Amino acid sequence: MKISRYIQSALVIAFLVAGMPSLLGQSQEKHRVRLKADYIKHMDARSYLDIKASARINKQTTDIGGIELLVVNEIDDEEIELGTLTTDQKGEGVFALDLNGLKADSLNTYSLSVSFKGTDSLRRASRTVQFKDAALVANLVTRDSVHYIEAVLKDAVTDSLLVEQNVKVQVQRLFAPLVLSEEINLTDEAGTILVAIPEGIPGVNSKLTIETVLEDSDDYGTVKAILDAAVGVPIVDESTFDERTLWAPRNKTPIFILLFTGLLVVGTWGTILYLIRILTKIAKH
Amino acid sequence: MAAIESLIKDLGPKKFDLRGKVWTVLLIAVVVAGIIAYIDQLIQGQKVTNMRDYALWGIYISNFVFFVATSFVGSVTVAILRLTNNSWRTPFVRIAEIIAVASIIMAGITIMIDMARPDRLINLFVHARLQSPITWDVIIIPTYIVISLLLLYFPLLPDFALLKKHFALSKPKLSKIYGRLSLNWSGSPVQKMLQSRGIQIICILIIPIGIILQTIDAWLFSTTYRVGWDSTNFAPYFISGAFVAGVSSLVAVIYVVRKVKKLENYITNFHFDKMGRFLALACFIYIYFNINEYLIPAFTSKKAEAVHLETLFRGDYAFPFWFVTIVGLLIPAVILLFKAGRKPKTMLVLSLLVVLGSWWKRYIIVTPTLLHPFYPIQGVPESWRTYFPSLHEWLITGATLAMALLIITFLVRHLPVIPIQRTADEQMQQDELKTTEP
Numbered sequence: 001m002k003i004s005r006y007i008q009s010a011l012v013i014a015f016l017v018a019g020m021p022s023l024l025g026q027s028q029e030k031h032r033v034r035l036k037a038d039y040i041k042h043m044d045a046r047s048y049l050d051i052k053a054s055a056r057i058n059k060q061t062t063d064i065g066g067i068e069l070l071v072v073n074e075i076d077d078e079e080i081e082l083g084t085l086t087t088d089q090k091g092e093g094v095f096a097l098d099l100n101g102l103k104a105d106s107l108n109t110y111s112l113s114v115s116f117k118g119t120d121s122l123r124r125a126s127r128t129v130q131f132k133d134a135a136l137v138a139n140l141v142t143r144d145s146v147h148y149i150e151a152v153l154k155d156a157v158t159d160s161l162l163v164e165q166n167v168k169v170q171v172q173r174l175f176a177p178l179v180l181s182e183e184i185n186l187t188d189e190a191g192t193i194l195v196a197i198p199e200g201i202p203g204v205n206s207k208l209t210i211e212t213v214l215e216d217s218d219d220y221g222t223v224k225a226i227l228d229a230a231v232g233v234p235i236v237d238e239s240t241f242d243e244r245t246l247w248a249p250r251n252k253t254p255i256f257i258l259l260f261t262g263l264l265v266v267g268t269w270g271t272i273l274y275l276i277r278i279l280t281k282i283a284k285h
Numbered sequence: 286m287a288a289i290e291s292l293i294k295d296l297g298p299k300k301f302d303l304r305g306k307v308w309t310v311l312l313i314a315v316v317v318a319g320i321i322a323y324i325d326q327l328i329q330g331q332k333v334t335n336m337r338d339y340a341l342w343g344i345y346i347s348n349f350v351f352f353v354a355t356s357f358v359g360s361v362t363v364a365i366l367r368l369t370n371n372s373w374r375t376p377f378v379r380i381a382e383i384i385a386v387a388s389i390i391m392a393g394i395t396i397m398i399d400m401a402r403p404d405r406l407i408n409l410f411v412h413a414r415l416q417s418p419i420t421w422d423v424i425i426i427p428t429y430i431v432i433s434l435l436l437l438y439f440p441l442l443p444d445f446a447l448l449k450k451h452f453a454l455s456k457p458k459l460s461k462i463y464g465r466l467s468l469n470w471s472g473s474p475v476q477k478m479l480q481s482r483g484i485q486i487i488c489i490l491i492i493p494i495g496i497i498l499q500t501i502d503a504w505l506f507s508t509t510y511r512v513g514w515d516s517t518n519f520a521p522y523f524i525s526g527a528f529v530a531g532v533s534s535l536v537a538v539i540y541v542v543r544k545v546k547k548l549e550n551y552i553t554n555f556h557f558d559k560m561g562r563f564l565a566l567a568c569f570i571y572i573y574f575n576i577n578e579y580l581i582p583a584f585t586s587k588k589a590e591a592v593h594l595e596t597l598f599r600g601d602y603a604f605p606f607w608f609v610t611i612v613g614l615l616i617p618a619v620i621l622l623f624k625a626g627r628k629p630k631t632m633l634v635l636s637l638l639v640v641l642g643s644w645w646k647r648y649i650i651v652t653p654t655l656l657h658p659f660y661p662i663q664g665v666p667e668s669w670r671t672y673f674p675s676l677h678e679w680l681i682t683g684a685t686l687a688m689a690l691l692i693i694t695f696l697v698r699h700l701p702v703i704p705i706q707r708t709a710d711e712q713m714q715q716d717e718l719k720t721t722e723p
Contacts, residue, residue, distance in 0.1 A: 250414040257415055261424075264497070268428055271490055275435055278483045282442065283468035285475045 030120070031055040033064055035127040037114045039097075039221030043136055049095040049129065051114055053087050055122065063091030067116055071095050074111040074128070075103045082112070099133055108132055108157045133157055134220035136167070138212040140229045147197040147231045149180075151212040153187050153223075161191030165214055169195040172209040172226075180210075203232030289709050293451050296551070296701045296708070305545065305698075312691045319684015322677045323398060331401045333677040338665055340655045340672035345399035347647035348682050351530060352392035352689065353426075353502050354523070354643065358531020360385040360433050361495040362563075364488040373559050375711060376552045376703050377539050382437040383700070384534055387692035389433050393426050395685050418504040425498050432491050439483045443706035446470035472706075499524045506650070512593045513582075513654035522574040526646065528567035529614070533639035536560050538693060540633040542702055551703050554629060561627030564636065568618035575610065593657045601671070602653050605645045613642015 033055050041047040049071065053064040065087050073080040080103065085093040095114075104110045111130045118124035133156040141150045149169045153162040164186045170177035181195045193212075201208055207230050214223040240247075244254040301309065326333050336343045363381045366374035397403050413420040445467035452460035470476060503523035506514040516522070539560070543552040579597075582590040597606045617635040620626035626635070652672055656662075662670050674682070 246416045248416070250412070250416075253415045261415055261421070265424060265428075268432075268490065268494060271486060272428075272431055272435070275439075275483055275486060278479050279439075279468060282470065282476050282479050282483075285469075285471075285473055285479070 030123055031057055032123050033067070033116055033118075033125040035069070035114055035116065035125050037112075037127045037129045038216070039112075039129050039131040041134070041221065041223045043138075043223065043225040045226075047097045047099055049097060049112065049114065051085070051087070051093045051095060053091040053093075053116065063087075063089070064122065065089040065091050067119070067122070069093065069095075070115050070117070072113045072115070073102050074113050075105055078103075079113075104132075104157075108155075129221075131221040132219050134162065134214060134217070134223045136212060136214055136223045136225045138210070138225040138227050140210075140227060140231070141194075147229070149193075149195045149197065149210055149212060149227070151193050151225060153191045153193075153214060161187075161189070162220075163187050163189055163191055165191075165217060165220075167193045168211075168213045168215055169193070170211050170213065171201060171203075172211060177211060197229070197231055199233075201232045202235045203230075204235050206230045206232045206234040208232040288712065289447060289705065290451070292705045292709055293447060293701075295548070296546075296703045296705050297448060297451065298699050298701070299546065301698060305694075309691070309694055312687045312694065315687035316684045316691060319681045319687070322680035322684070326398075326677055326681065327403075333675060335672055335675045335678065337669040337672075339658060339662055339669060340652060342399075342651050342655060343672060344648065344674040344678045344682050345395055347651040348644075348685060349392055349395040349399065350502060350523075350647040350651070351644050352388045352395060352685075353498060354527035354530040354647070355534050356385045356388035356392060356429065356433065356531070357495050357499055357524070357527035358385075358535065358567075360429075360436055360491045362528075362531065362535075363436070364491045364495075367484065367488045372711065373556060375707055376548070376556055377535065377560070379437070379440070379700070379702055379704055380539055380542060380697070381531075381535050382433070382440075383693055383696045383702075384531070384538055385433045386430075386437050386696070387689045388534075389426065389430050390692065391685050391689040393430060394688070396422075396426070398681055398685070418501050418508055421501045422505060425494070425501055429494055429498050432487060432494055435483075436487045436491060439480060439487060440704055440707070441700065442467055442470045442476075442480055443472060444701045444704060446472070447705055448701070496524060499527050506654075510659075511654050512589045512657050512659070513650070516578060518574065518577050522578055525567065525571040525574050526643070529564070529571045529639060530643035532560065532564045532567050533617075533636040533643065536564060536632050536636035537640060540629055540636070542697055543629070546697075546702060548703065551708070557629045557632050558624070558627045561621045561632055564632075564639070565618055565621035568614055568621070568639070572614055572618060575614070589657060589659055593653060596653050596657070597649065602649050605649050609642045609646045609649065613638055613646065 033053055036052040036054075038050045039047070040050050051069060053067055053069070054061050055064050056062070066089075068084050068086050070084050071082045073082055082097075082102075083095070085095050087093045097112075099110070102110050102112075109130050109132055111128060113126055113128045115126035116122070116124055135154045135156040136151055137154075138149055138151040141148050151167060151169070153165055153167060154160065155162060166184055166186055167181075168179060168185060169181040170179045178201070180197060181193070185193055185195065187193050197208070197210070203209075207228055210227045210229055212225045212227070214220060216222055242252075244252045246254065246257070248254075322333075334343060334345075358381070360382070363374065363378045363385075366378065397406060400406065409420070409423045413423070445463045449460050449464040449467055452463065500520040500523070503519040507516055507519035509515075536557070539552060539556075543549060579594065583594055586594075596602050617639050620631070620635060625631065656670065656672060
């Protein structure tokens with residue numbers, strides 16, 4: 001009897017010892033989510049939060065897709081829910097903002113929080129973004145036959161010029177922008193920058209799409225002014241996509257191939273039919 | 286009439302003796318083995334072959350090119366000899382026409398064997414791109430088959446009529462078949478005129494079509510930007526190679542048929558001498574094109590070309606390359622320059638060497654190039670870097686070659702291998718000449 005109790009106790013202990021790591025493991029598997037949120041403003045277009053969710057899983061940074069995030073406008077003790085968004089497969093999401101509908105504090109600073117309430121495997125997380133509203137106005141100016149981009153940066157609420165802010169000028173390209181300005185290109189006392197556009201940059205119909213960017217500013221986030229200027233060298237379209245070529249699809253076969261092959265086929269098979277007719281004539285005689 | 290009967294006895298269809306039967310059974314056995322292998326290939330897919338990502342054209346395509354080449358001379362040589370009215374052509378034109386028919390039919394079948402999904406053959410027509418040499422190939426091969434059949438059939442009409450009469454009493458069923466095939470041939474002037482016109486048209490037609498066929502075959506390779514194929518010389522190179530393959534096959538078959546059917550009085554040493562000269566000429570022209578094909582890239586020695594040539598001259602393909610060049614081409618060409626080299630037995634040995642060389646020549650045209658892409662081979666198992674045909678490929682290829690020989694055997698068995706009526710007419714003309722001479 002005593003022995004059986006010992007055995008029972010030993011089995012219970014063994015069960016607990018065996019089960020403990022898995023219980024512990026479950027709690028350890030809950031991963032911390034990292035949220036990244038950047039405020040981006042396109043002048044005369046839209047403003048939005050560019051959000052990315054990731055987590056460190058098995059020593060690798062993994063995109064967290066399909067999670068729901070809540071965006072809240074925080075002001076003093078008040079919290080105004082702006083809406084939710086769900087991240088895509090890359091863990092990314094864009095939340096459109098209407099600055100007129102947002103409330104700023106007394107220093108004209110907007111405060112938005114992005115939060116994730118957590119799941120069984122992911123911990124809750126949040127990120128706060130603070131920014132002021134800036135206005136960037138870019139223009140194309142020409143002096144002594146040289147084209148320049150002149151841009152003025154102001155605080156949109158106070159209308160005060162923003163000095164010593166790094167503003168980049170770049171041309172939109174297919175894979176990455178072509179930066180025209182110096183690495184550090186600060187606004188002067190008039191909140192202005194002036195960057196020359198080099199000659200010879202190719203563009204479709206000579207059109208260059210030039211971006212003037214206040215990038216990732218601590219106070220104002222990212223502000224972009226986009227300008228189309230016909231100051232590039234026109235790209236000559238050398239594509240034969242719509243032409244009848246030897247390498248085109250079959251519906252664009254060159255006419256000479258159609259004619260030559262067609263004549264050969266018709267000529268040869270016509271002669272063959274004539275030969276068969278000769279055979280029938282021989283049979284009749 | 287007695288003379289014709291004598292000719293029919295000599296040249297007409299005869300039952301096979303034991304050797305003939307054993308030969309036929311042997312060929313059928315090889316064909317059956319190939320069919321079994323092909324069925325397995327259909328079930329399992331092309332994985333039973335050793336063709337992979339890089340060597341995507343293997344022994345089937347080289348065999349196809351060999352068949353196309355062989356079919357060329359059978360028809361074009363005969364057509365040229367007919368148009369130029371060479372009287373010495375008579376004893377072997379039909380054999381040449383038979384070889385042409387057998388080869389081009391097997392070329393068509395071989396290309397279908399190479400397709401992993403022959404049930405999708407119709408797509409080649411439905412989705413044809415007329416700019417593609419493959420589409421031209423799909424058009425030209427059936428065309429060439431039909432023209433080759435017509436070239437064989439038209440001159441046979443009078444002989445079918447003779448055989449119909451000959452077998453009327455002894456074998457009425459056979460006589461009936463020959464009668465149908467003769468298309469009521471009576472030898473009337475109108476029929477003769479129509480037949481002559483027909484043959485004339487085919488002989489003219491088959492020359493450009495034959496050249497186009499070889500050219501398309503060459504362009505299948507040279508229009509792809511690959512080392513060893515990217516050559517403007519390729520079409521004439523293929524045409525001259527086709528002459529070599531075709532004439533040598535013809536000589537070999539003529540020798541065997543002459544021996545088996547005891548036709549020494551009809552196919553004489555004179556004919557072999559003529560064919561020997563013809564083959565020597567073909568070999569030397571082909572040697573000239575070979576020098577062009579290999580010497581110029583060796584001089585310019587672009588990196589990829591240099592690697593390719595190194596493989597051929599001293600590397601993995603050196604043995605077949607030098608065998609083809611020296612044993613299969615150069616030595617026969619030189620020996621054929623001498624009268625003793627143009628004796629029937631010597632010609633048989635030489636022609637067999639040339640045929641063997643011609644087959645391997647296609648192999649070294651197709652395979653080494655595929656294993657030398659411009660971009661380095663990577664991301665594939667080590668075994669995919671080389672190619673040697675699998676057992677399935679050998680069995681199926683062997684079967685296609687056996688099938689070609691079987692078609693030749695069948696036609697040689699049932700058709701007069703030398704035109705009876707024409708031989709009779711020629712003999713009559715010679716007799717008339719003798720009697721009119723003072």
